[in-house]
Amino acid sequence: MLIGNTVPTEMQEQEIIDWIESACHIQSDVVQLGIGDDAAILTTGKPTVWTTDQIAEGTHFDLDLVNLEQVGRKAIGVNLSDLAAMGARPLAALLTLQLPLHFTDREVHPLVRGLLAWPERFQFPIVGGDTNRWDGPLVVGATLLGAPWIDRDQPNRLWTKQGGKPGDVIFVSGSFGGSLLGSHCDFEPQIDLAEFLCRHYPVSAATDVSDSLALDLAHLARASQTGFEIDSRLIPISPSAVERSATTGTTALEHALYDGEDFQLIGTVPGEVAQALEQENRLPTPFRPIGRLTDEDNFRIIDSHGQRESLVIHGYQH
Numbered sequence: 001m002l003i004g005n006t007v008p009t010e011m012q013e014q015e016i017i018d019w020i021e022s023a024c025h026i027q028s029d030v031v032q033l034g035i036g037d038d039a040a041i042l043t044t045g046k047p048t049v050w051t052t053d054q055i056a057e058g059t060h061f062d063l064d065l066v067n068l069e070q071v072g073r074k075a076i077g078v079n080l081s082d083l084a085a086m087g088a089r090p091l092a093a094l095l096t097l098q099l100p101l102h103f104t105d106r107e108v109h110p111l112v113r114g115l116l117a118w119p120e121r122f123q124f125p126i127v128g129g130d131t132n133r134w135d136g137p138l139v140v141g142a143t144l145l146g147a148p149w150i151d152r153d154q155p156n157r158l159w160t161k162q163g164g165k166p167g168d169v170i171f172v173s174g175s176f177g178g179s180l181l182g183s184h185c186d187f188e189p190q191i192d193l194a195e196f197l198c199r200h201y202p203v204s205a206a207t208d209v210s211d212s213l214a215l216d217l218a219h220l221a222r223a224s225q226t227g228f229e230i231d232s233r234l235i236p237i238s239p240s241a242v243e244r245s246a247t248t249g250t251t252a253l254e255h256a257l258y259d260g261e262d263f264q265l266i267g268t269v270p271g272e273v274a275q276a277l278e279q280e281n282r283l284p285t286p287f288r289p290i291g292r293l294t295d296e297d298n299f300r301i302i303d304s305h306g307q308r309e310s311l312v313i314h315g316y317q318h
Contacts, residue, residue: 026125030091030145040127042092046147047158051082054096054141061185063138068107070185072114075140078210080118080189081263085208087159087198088146089191090122095129098139111140122191149198157198159267164205164224166295169274171287174264176213177241177256179316184261192284193265201277206267212260212315218299220266230291230311231302238262260316268293 033041055061055075063071076093083090095115099108119126124144148157173190190208197203207220213235221228232253241255248255267287269277274289294300301311 026119026123028092028125030147031125031127034125034127036128040092040094042127042145044091044145044147046151048091049083049086049088049146049158050143051079051086051146052141052143053078053082054139056139057137066182066185068110069114069117071138071140072111073117074114074185074187075142076115076118076144077187077189078263079142079144080122080191081187081208081210081265083144083146084190084194084265085159085206086146087149087157087194087203087206089149089195090118090124091145091147092125092127093119093145094143095126096139096141096143097129097131098136098141099131099133100138101133101135103133103138111138115140115142118189149195159203159206161205161207161220161223164220164226164268164293165270166226166293167271168204168226168268168293169271169289170217170228170230170291170293171267171269171274171277171289172209172213172236172264173285173287174262175236175238175241175256176209176262176264177244177252177259178238179259179261180244180255181240183238183240184263187263188285189263190265190285193287196282196284197267197287200280200282201269201273203267203269206265209262209264209266210260210316212258213262213264213266214257214299214311214313215260215315217266218313220268221293221299224268224293226293227296227298227300228291228293229300229302229308232304233302234288234290236286236288236290257311258315 030042030044032043061071150157205224207216209216237252237256241252244255245252299311300308302308
Protein backbone atom coordinates (compact mmCIF):
# COMPACT_ATOMS: atom_id res chain seq x y z
CA MET A 1 0.00 0.00 0.00
CA LEU A 2 1.32 3.43 -0.94
CA ILE A 3 -0.07 5.27 2.02
CA GLY A 4 -2.62 4.72 4.76
CA ASN A 5 -3.68 6.07 8.10
CA THR A 6 -1.93 3.21 9.90
CA VAL A 7 1.47 4.20 8.48
CA PRO A 8 3.55 6.59 10.66
CA THR A 9 3.47 10.17 9.39
CA GLU A 10 7.20 10.28 8.65
CA MET A 11 6.82 7.23 6.37
CA GLN A 12 3.80 8.65 4.55
CA GLU A 13 5.76 11.55 3.16
CA GLN A 14 8.66 9.34 2.05
CA GLU A 15 6.40 6.84 0.33
CA ILE A 16 4.72 9.60 -1.66
CA ILE A 17 8.12 11.00 -2.64
CA ASP A 18 9.35 7.55 -3.64
CA TRP A 19 6.30 6.99 -5.79
CA ILE A 20 6.61 10.33 -7.56
CA GLU A 21 10.32 9.66 -8.15
CA SER A 22 9.64 6.23 -9.62
CA ALA A 23 6.73 7.47 -11.76
CA CYS A 24 8.44 10.56 -13.19
CA HIS A 25 11.04 9.32 -15.66
CA ILE A 26 11.71 12.62 -17.41
CA GLN A 27 15.42 13.31 -17.98
CA SER A 28 16.76 16.84 -18.28
CA ASP A 29 20.19 18.30 -18.98
CA VAL A 30 19.59 21.08 -16.44
CA VAL A 31 19.15 18.67 -13.51
CA GLN A 32 22.41 17.87 -11.74
CA LEU A 33 20.63 16.46 -8.68
CA GLY A 34 16.91 15.83 -8.59
CA ILE A 35 14.28 14.51 -6.23
CA GLY A 36 15.30 12.69 -3.05
CA ASP A 37 17.92 14.91 -1.43
CA ASP A 38 17.53 17.94 0.84
CA ALA A 39 17.42 20.19 -2.22
CA ALA A 40 17.74 19.95 -5.98
CA ILE A 41 20.70 21.23 -8.01
CA LEU A 42 19.96 22.73 -11.42
CA THR A 43 22.38 24.24 -13.90
CA THR A 44 21.40 26.54 -16.76
CA GLY A 45 23.33 29.20 -18.60
CA LYS A 46 20.18 30.97 -19.82
CA PRO A 47 17.93 33.57 -18.21
CA THR A 48 15.57 31.69 -15.91
CA VAL A 49 11.89 32.29 -15.21
CA TRP A 50 10.39 31.22 -11.87
CA THR A 51 6.70 31.01 -11.07
CA THR A 52 4.81 29.58 -8.12
CA ASP A 53 1.16 29.13 -7.27
CA GLN A 54 -1.01 27.06 -4.99
CA ILE A 55 -4.62 25.99 -5.17
CA ALA A 56 -6.80 25.34 -2.13
CA GLU A 57 -9.96 23.30 -1.70
CA GLY A 58 -12.94 25.58 -1.20
CA THR A 59 -11.28 28.51 -2.97
CA HIS A 60 -9.91 27.20 -6.27
CA PHE A 61 -11.79 23.92 -6.58
CA ASP A 62 -14.74 22.00 -5.13
CA LEU A 63 -14.26 18.24 -4.80
CA ASP A 64 -18.01 17.77 -5.19
CA LEU A 65 -17.67 19.16 -8.74
CA VAL A 66 -14.20 18.06 -9.93
CA ASN A 67 -12.06 14.98 -9.35
CA LEU A 68 -8.62 14.74 -7.77
CA GLU A 69 -6.85 14.06 -11.06
CA GLN A 70 -8.22 17.36 -12.37
CA VAL A 71 -6.94 19.07 -9.21
CA GLY A 72 -3.44 17.72 -9.82
CA ARG A 73 -3.52 18.85 -13.44
CA LYS A 74 -4.68 22.32 -12.43
CA ALA A 75 -1.96 22.74 -9.80
CA ILE A 76 0.74 22.32 -12.46
CA GLY A 77 -1.32 23.86 -15.26
CA VAL A 78 -1.76 27.28 -13.66
CA ASN A 79 2.03 27.58 -13.40
CA LEU A 80 2.49 26.42 -17.00
CA SER A 81 0.05 29.13 -18.03
CA ASP A 82 2.30 31.70 -16.34
CA LEU A 83 5.34 30.35 -18.19
CA ALA A 84 3.43 30.50 -21.48
CA ALA A 85 2.62 34.15 -20.77
CA MET A 86 6.34 34.86 -20.37
CA GLY A 87 7.26 33.04 -23.59
CA ALA A 88 9.15 30.42 -21.56
CA ARG A 89 9.43 26.65 -21.75
CA PRO A 90 9.23 24.53 -18.58
CA LEU A 91 12.47 23.04 -17.29
CA ALA A 92 11.62 21.56 -13.88
CA ALA A 93 9.04 21.60 -11.08
CA LEU A 94 8.85 21.50 -7.29
CA LEU A 95 5.65 20.32 -5.56
CA THR A 96 4.12 21.00 -2.15
CA LEU A 97 1.24 18.83 -0.92
CA GLN A 98 -0.78 19.71 2.16
CA LEU A 99 -2.94 16.59 2.50
CA PRO A 100 -5.99 16.23 4.77
CA LEU A 101 -5.55 13.73 7.58
CA HIS A 102 -8.23 11.44 6.17
CA PHE A 103 -6.50 10.98 2.78
CA THR A 104 -5.50 7.40 1.90
CA ASP A 105 -3.94 5.90 -1.20
CA ARG A 106 -7.40 5.98 -2.80
CA GLU A 107 -7.19 9.79 -2.86
CA VAL A 108 -3.43 10.20 -3.31
CA HIS A 109 -3.21 8.01 -6.44
CA PRO A 110 -5.44 10.13 -8.74
CA LEU A 111 -4.01 13.37 -7.34
CA VAL A 112 -0.46 12.33 -8.22
CA ARG A 113 -1.57 11.03 -11.64
CA GLY A 114 -2.87 14.51 -12.34
CA LEU A 115 0.34 16.11 -11.07
CA LEU A 116 2.39 13.95 -13.44
CA ALA A 117 0.24 14.59 -16.52
CA TRP A 118 1.78 17.88 -17.66
CA PRO A 119 5.42 16.92 -16.89
CA GLU A 120 4.91 13.86 -19.09
CA ARG A 121 3.23 15.92 -21.82
CA PHE A 122 5.84 18.70 -21.95
CA GLN A 123 8.81 16.59 -20.84
CA PHE A 124 10.13 18.29 -17.70
CA PRO A 125 11.04 16.58 -14.41
CA ILE A 126 9.73 17.02 -10.89
CA VAL A 127 12.90 17.61 -8.86
CA GLY A 128 11.58 17.78 -5.31
CA GLY A 129 9.11 19.39 -2.94
CA ASP A 130 7.41 18.78 0.38
CA THR A 131 4.49 16.72 1.69
CA ASN A 132 2.62 17.27 4.95
CA ARG A 133 -0.67 16.29 6.59
CA TRP A 134 -3.02 18.52 8.56
CA ASP A 135 -6.61 18.81 9.76
CA GLY A 136 -7.52 21.32 7.04
CA PRO A 137 -8.56 21.01 3.38
CA LEU A 138 -6.41 19.87 0.46
CA VAL A 139 -3.83 22.44 -0.69
CA VAL A 140 -1.54 21.75 -3.64
CA GLY A 141 1.29 24.04 -4.69
CA ALA A 142 3.91 24.00 -7.42
CA THR A 143 6.96 26.03 -8.39
CA LEU A 144 8.16 25.86 -11.98
CA LEU A 145 11.44 26.89 -13.55
CA GLY A 146 11.43 28.01 -17.17
CA ALA A 147 13.78 29.34 -19.83
CA PRO A 148 13.47 31.07 -23.22
CA TRP A 149 12.42 29.01 -26.22
CA ILE A 150 14.96 30.86 -28.34
CA ASP A 151 18.66 30.27 -27.58
CA ARG A 152 20.06 33.26 -29.42
CA ASP A 153 20.24 36.52 -27.53
CA GLN A 154 17.54 38.95 -28.60
CA PRO A 155 15.71 41.63 -26.61
CA ASN A 156 12.19 40.15 -26.81
CA ARG A 157 12.91 36.48 -26.31
CA LEU A 158 11.09 36.61 -22.95
CA TRP A 159 7.78 38.48 -22.78
CA THR A 160 6.45 40.78 -20.07
CA LYS A 161 3.34 42.91 -19.60
CA GLN A 162 5.37 46.07 -20.08
CA GLY A 163 6.27 46.08 -23.78
CA GLY A 164 2.99 47.05 -25.44
CA LYS A 165 2.77 50.21 -27.59
CA PRO A 166 -0.21 52.25 -28.81
CA GLY A 167 -1.40 50.73 -32.06
CA ASP A 168 -0.36 47.18 -31.13
CA VAL A 169 -3.10 44.67 -31.89
CA ILE A 170 -4.49 42.57 -29.03
CA PHE A 171 -4.81 38.83 -29.73
CA VAL A 172 -6.31 36.14 -27.48
CA SER A 173 -6.26 32.35 -27.57
CA GLY A 174 -9.16 30.00 -26.99
CA SER A 175 -12.52 31.17 -25.68
CA PHE A 176 -13.79 32.79 -22.50
CA GLY A 177 -16.46 32.33 -19.86
CA GLY A 178 -16.47 28.59 -19.19
CA SER A 179 -14.80 28.49 -15.79
CA LEU A 180 -17.99 28.41 -13.73
CA LEU A 181 -18.97 25.14 -15.40
CA GLY A 182 -15.68 23.43 -14.69
CA SER A 183 -13.18 24.49 -17.35
CA HIS A 184 -11.02 26.12 -14.65
CA CYS A 185 -9.89 22.56 -13.79
CA ASP A 186 -9.85 21.24 -17.34
CA PHE A 187 -7.84 23.61 -19.53
CA GLU A 188 -4.85 23.43 -21.86
CA PRO A 189 -1.91 25.68 -20.87
CA GLN A 190 -0.89 27.59 -24.00
CA ILE A 191 2.70 26.30 -24.04
CA ASP A 192 2.55 25.13 -27.67
CA LEU A 193 1.15 28.44 -28.86
CA ALA A 194 3.77 30.38 -26.91
CA GLU A 195 6.55 28.32 -28.48
CA PHE A 196 5.20 28.90 -31.99
CA LEU A 197 4.88 32.65 -31.45
CA CYS A 198 8.35 32.89 -29.92
CA ARG A 199 9.86 31.21 -32.95
CA HIS A 200 7.93 33.07 -35.64
CA TYR A 201 6.43 36.40 -34.53
CA PRO A 202 7.47 39.37 -32.38
CA VAL A 203 5.19 39.68 -29.35
CA SER A 204 5.41 43.05 -27.65
CA ALA A 205 3.58 42.15 -24.41
CA ALA A 206 1.73 39.18 -22.98
CA THR A 207 -0.14 37.84 -19.97
CA ASP A 208 -2.47 34.98 -19.16
CA VAL A 209 -6.10 35.21 -18.07
CA SER A 210 -6.51 34.12 -14.47
CA ASP A 211 -8.41 37.01 -12.85
CA SER A 212 -10.56 37.81 -15.92
CA LEU A 213 -10.15 38.87 -19.54
CA ALA A 214 -11.04 42.47 -18.62
CA LEU A 215 -8.88 42.70 -15.51
CA ASP A 216 -5.79 40.93 -16.90
CA LEU A 217 -5.91 42.99 -20.08
CA ALA A 218 -6.12 46.11 -17.91
CA HIS A 219 -3.05 44.92 -15.96
CA LEU A 220 -1.15 44.56 -19.24
CA ALA A 221 -2.24 47.98 -20.49
CA ARG A 222 -1.33 49.71 -17.24
CA ALA A 223 2.09 48.02 -17.20
CA SER A 224 2.62 49.17 -20.80
CA GLN A 225 1.32 52.68 -19.95
CA THR A 226 -1.42 52.46 -22.58
CA GLY A 227 -5.18 52.21 -22.79
CA PHE A 228 -7.09 49.73 -24.91
CA GLU A 229 -10.14 49.35 -27.07
CA ILE A 230 -11.68 45.93 -27.70
CA ASP A 231 -14.62 44.89 -29.87
CA SER A 232 -17.24 42.79 -28.10
CA ARG A 233 -18.19 41.19 -31.43
CA LEU A 234 -14.68 39.73 -31.80
CA ILE A 235 -14.33 38.20 -28.32
CA PRO A 236 -14.49 34.38 -28.58
CA ILE A 237 -17.20 33.35 -26.10
CA SER A 238 -17.28 29.82 -24.70
CA PRO A 239 -20.47 27.77 -25.24
CA SER A 240 -20.39 27.28 -21.47
CA ALA A 241 -20.75 31.04 -21.02
CA VAL A 242 -23.86 30.96 -23.19
CA GLU A 243 -25.20 28.01 -21.21
CA ARG A 244 -24.42 29.73 -17.93
CA SER A 245 -26.12 32.96 -18.99
CA ALA A 246 -29.44 31.14 -19.40
CA THR A 247 -29.65 30.64 -15.63
CA THR A 248 -27.70 33.56 -14.13
CA GLY A 249 -29.36 36.57 -15.74
CA THR A 250 -25.85 37.70 -16.75
CA THR A 251 -25.03 37.92 -20.44
CA ALA A 252 -22.63 35.49 -22.07
CA LEU A 253 -20.38 38.46 -22.91
CA GLU A 254 -20.21 39.49 -19.25
CA HIS A 255 -19.29 35.94 -18.27
CA ALA A 256 -16.54 36.00 -20.92
CA LEU A 257 -15.22 39.34 -19.69
CA TYR A 258 -15.38 38.75 -15.94
CA ASP A 259 -15.61 35.12 -14.81
CA GLY A 260 -11.83 34.53 -14.77
CA GLU A 261 -9.69 31.39 -14.59
CA ASP A 262 -9.81 30.81 -18.35
CA PHE A 263 -6.00 30.47 -18.47
CA GLN A 264 -5.85 31.69 -22.05
CA LEU A 265 -3.08 33.82 -23.53
CA ILE A 266 -3.34 37.54 -24.24
CA GLY A 267 -0.63 38.84 -26.55
CA THR A 268 -0.02 42.11 -28.34
CA VAL A 269 1.84 42.43 -31.63
CA PRO A 270 2.90 45.43 -33.71
CA GLY A 271 0.27 46.54 -36.21
CA GLU A 272 2.35 45.55 -39.23
CA VAL A 273 2.62 41.98 -37.88
CA ALA A 274 -1.08 41.52 -37.12
CA GLN A 275 -2.22 40.91 -40.70
CA ALA A 276 0.34 38.16 -41.23
CA LEU A 277 -0.60 36.56 -37.92
CA GLU A 278 -4.30 36.61 -38.84
CA GLN A 279 -3.50 34.67 -42.01
CA GLU A 280 -1.19 32.19 -40.29
CA ASN A 281 -2.40 28.61 -40.81
CA ARG A 282 0.20 26.82 -38.68
CA LEU A 283 -1.05 28.01 -35.29
CA PRO A 284 -1.46 25.13 -32.80
CA THR A 285 -4.58 26.82 -31.39
CA PRO A 286 -6.73 29.77 -32.57
CA PHE A 287 -5.25 33.18 -31.80
CA ARG A 288 -7.66 35.96 -32.69
CA PRO A 289 -7.51 39.77 -32.70
CA ILE A 290 -10.04 41.51 -30.44
CA GLY A 291 -8.79 45.11 -30.34
CA ARG A 292 -5.78 47.35 -29.95
CA LEU A 293 -3.75 49.28 -27.42
CA THR A 294 -4.31 53.03 -27.48
CA ASP A 295 -2.50 56.15 -26.34
CA GLU A 296 -5.49 57.19 -24.23
CA ASP A 297 -5.77 56.71 -20.48
CA ASN A 298 -8.96 54.64 -20.61
CA PHE A 299 -10.38 51.23 -21.43
CA ARG A 300 -13.16 51.02 -24.00
CA ILE A 301 -15.33 48.34 -25.56
CA ILE A 302 -17.32 48.46 -28.78
CA ASP A 303 -20.80 47.04 -28.22
CA SER A 304 -22.93 44.93 -30.58
CA HIS A 305 -24.24 48.12 -32.26
CA GLY A 306 -20.77 49.50 -32.95
CA GLN A 307 -20.96 52.08 -30.15
CA ARG A 308 -17.93 52.78 -27.95
CA GLU A 309 -18.34 52.84 -24.19
CA SER A 310 -16.14 52.64 -21.12
CA LEU A 311 -15.40 49.12 -19.93
CA VAL A 312 -15.89 48.40 -16.24
CA ILE A 313 -12.86 46.53 -14.92
CA HIS A 314 -13.22 43.73 -12.39
CA GLY A 315 -12.59 40.02 -12.15
CA TYR A 316 -12.36 36.89 -10.06
CA GLN A 317 -11.12 37.43 -6.51
CA HIS A 318 -8.90 34.54 -5.32
